[in-house]
Amino acid sequence: MNPVNILIMGNNRLASSLSECWQLNNYHVVHHLENMEKVNFVIETENLDKETKQMQLGDIEKSISKDTPILTTTLGWSATEVASWLMYPERVIGFAAFDNVKDAPGIEAVLPLQGKESYLLYVTEQFKQIGKEVIEVDEDEPGLVYPRILSMIVNEAAYALMEQTASARDIDRAMKLGTNYPAGPLEWAAEIGIDNVYAVLQGLYQHLGEERYRPASLIKKLVYANWIGHATKKDFYYFEKRKNKEFTKM
Amino acid sequence: MLNTVTKSAVIGSGTMGVGIAQVLIHGGIPTVLYDLSEEQARKAKETLIKRFSRLVEKGKMSEVEKDKALGRLQVTTDIRQVYRVGVIIEAVPENIEMKQSIFKELEENCPDDTLFATNTSSLSVTEIAGVLKRPSRLAGLHFFNPAPLMPLVEIIKGTDTSKETIHLLQQFVTQIGKTAVICQDTPGFIVNRIARPFYNEALRIEKDNIASVEKIDRILKIIGGFKMGPFELQDLIGIDVNFATTKTVHNSFYGESRFRPQYQQERMVQAKRLGRKTGGGFYRYESS
Numbered sequence A: 001m002n003p004v005n006i007l008i009m010g011n012n013r014l015a016s017s018l019s020e021c022w023q024l025n026n027y028h029v030v031h032h033l034e035n036m037e038k039v040n041f042v043i044e045t046e047n048l049d050k051e052t053k054q055m056q057l058g059d060i061e062k063s064i065s066k067d068t069p070i071l072t073t074t075l076g077w078s079a080t081e082v083a084s085w086l087m088y089p090e091r092v093i094g095f096a097a098f099d100n101v102k103d104a105p106g107i108e109a110v111l112p113l114q115g116k117e118s119y120l121l122y123v124t125e126q127f128k129q130i131g132k133e134v135i136e137v138d139e140d141e142p143g144l145v146y147p148r149i150l151s152m153i154v155n156e157a158a159y160a161l162m163e164q165t166a167s168a169r170d171i172d173r174a175m176k177l178g179t180n181y182p183a184g185p186l187e188w189a190a191e192i193g194i195d196n197v198y199a200v201l202q203g204l205y206q207h208l209g210e211e212r213y214r215p216a217s218l219i220k221k222l223v224y225a226n227w228i229g230h231a232t233k234k235d236f237y238y239f240e241k242r243k244n245k246e247f248t249k250m
Numbered sequence B: 001m002l003n004t005v006t007k008s009a010v011i012g013s014g015t016m017g018v019g020i021a022q023v024l025i026h027g028g029i030p031t032v033l034y035d036l037s038e039e040q041a042r043k044a045k046e047t048l049i050k051r052f053s054r055l056v057e058k059g060k061m062s063e064v065e066k067d068k069a070l071g072r073l074q075v076t077t078d079i080r081q082v083y084r085v086g087v088i089i090e091a092v093p094e095n096i097e098m099k100q101s102i103f104k105e106l107e108e109n110c111p112d113d114t115l116f117a118t119n120t121s122s123l124s125v126t127e128i129a130g131v132l133k134r135p136s137r138l139a140g141l142h143f144f145n146p147a148p149l150m151p152l153v154e155i156i157k158g159t160d161t162s163k164e165t166i167h168l169l170q171q172f173v174t175q176i177g178k179t180a181v182i183c184q185d186t187p188g189f190i191v192n193r194i195a196r197p198f199y200n201e202a203l204r205i206e207k208d209n210i211a212s213v214e215k216i217d218r219i220l221k222i223i224g225g226f227k228m229g230p231f232e233l234q235d236l237i238g239i240d241v242n243f244a245t246t247k248t249v250h251n252s253f254y255g256e257s258r259f260r261p262q263y264q265q266e267r268m269v270q271a272k273r274l275g276r277k278t279g280g281g282f283y284r285y286e287s288s
Helices: A013-024 A050-063 A079-084 A117-129 A146-162 A168-179 A185-192 A194-208 A217-224 A236-242 B015-026 B038-057 B063-071 B096-109 B125-129 B163-175 B196-207 B213-222 B230-237 B239-252 B263-270
Strands: A005-009 A028-030 A041-044 A070-073 A092-096 A106-110 A133-136 B008-011 B031-034 B073-076 B087-090 B115-118 B138-143 B152-157 B179-184
Touching: A005 A013, A005 A050, A013 A028, A041 A050, A041 A117, A050 A070, A079 A092, A092 A117, A106 A117, A117 A133, A133 B213, A146 A168, A146 A185, A146 A194, A146 A217, A146 A236, A146 B196, A146 B213, A168 A185, A168 A236, A168 B152, A168 B179, A185 A194, A185 A236, A194 A217, A217 A236, B008 B015, B015 B031, B015 B038, B015 B063, B015 B138, B031 B038, B038 B063, B038 B073, B063 B073, B087 B096, B096 B115, B096 B125, B115 B125, B115 B163, B125 B138, B138 B163, B152 B163, B163 B179, B196 B213, B196 B230, B196 B239, B196 B263, B213 B230, B230 B239, B239 B263
Parallel strands: A005 A028, A005 A041, A041 A070, A070 A092, A106 A133, B008 B031, B008 B087, B031 B073, B087 B115, B115 B138, B152 B179
Antiparallel strands: A092 A106, B138 B152
């Protein structure tokens, strides 16, 4: 057994996917605030609810030493904002990954303005041990690079579907065959978590205050209905089908 | 098969016109390729002969198949030659008046059941069809460049395009070995619209110094699984071409901020750093 202990917090697929990554490599993973003095670093994964994230981080901080690194998802907030909620913000590292992180060769990470490089170096080394590269992004904004770009593509596809520009199947097929995307945006969203896409868009929309990032109302509704893809087996295709009628404008 | 198109025509022998003609004759459909200019038409024919010969050299086609395909090609500068075919695909430059006047002339001279298709990528199909007495017979048929390699064709339904026209064009696209998707007449259709953020948001991220050009490309390839990064791909497509598409989609959506272009792209165009074709764009390319 690897002597490094990891605390992974969050009630979502990202947390379970991450736990699997470490457990497969014989790391000891805990999910509750117990035996905290033995934890070497923390991964916190709440993406949607700010209050939940603040409370979770507050509870974590009360239970660990002040120099334990905290890796926290920053799909919906900047790492700097998340760090500002903590008493010891210098150990905070923001990271961005989706629910399929288990199969991804790496994650993106960023230092908040308050952060210290040494914490990032430590975490980078740990990820290297499980064969995952940590790519450090230069400036801290919600959603970093890949989640931000993919979420904007999914948003556009969602607008097109809402407006009945084309069917979900044709939208996905067109993007795979017309521009060589590895997956269609609507099926891709179901794979990475439609809730995560919403977190990135809503985070950018609030943080930057620009209309450009406004999430399509369809995405918002799918999140409310918990039709967020993957295990829920409900997604954009389910939405389209449940209307139970032919593509009306055809 | 019912409704099989037995003869087609392509109007305009630029890059797209020649590419589409290649697809058609390769797909077994006798095709008239029309161009106003004698010179252009002659060049188009030479290009097609060369391309098919290369396919033979590469072992992708036999000499007999090549001769058969080229035997289906008729190149002409006489517009009357296109009047008696099943489908006419217009692939002239993106000029609304030019396209409208071509279809008007065709409508006056073709039988009522000839299908009209425009290969526009940025104009409104509805506006092009607006000059026709029977706009129901016209749809968009958007091939991607290079047409012989790209498997997708977007079929665009204008406001007055009939279901029957769409249905027949769907069969036609299948007949020539491509995959059809159906799309309403909206700016950028499917692909050019939904692909906008791949370039546009990458440019914004670079502008805000979140990551460099190289890092953004690397992240999208390694973590995102894209085959090319947004900057490499802009260099390949041509930064001027990409910028023009973004501006068109942005304007056509009345300035919707999701499509707002980024100034770095315009600076690259102004500096004539257009990508691979000028030896440099977001990356430098050694000229050989």
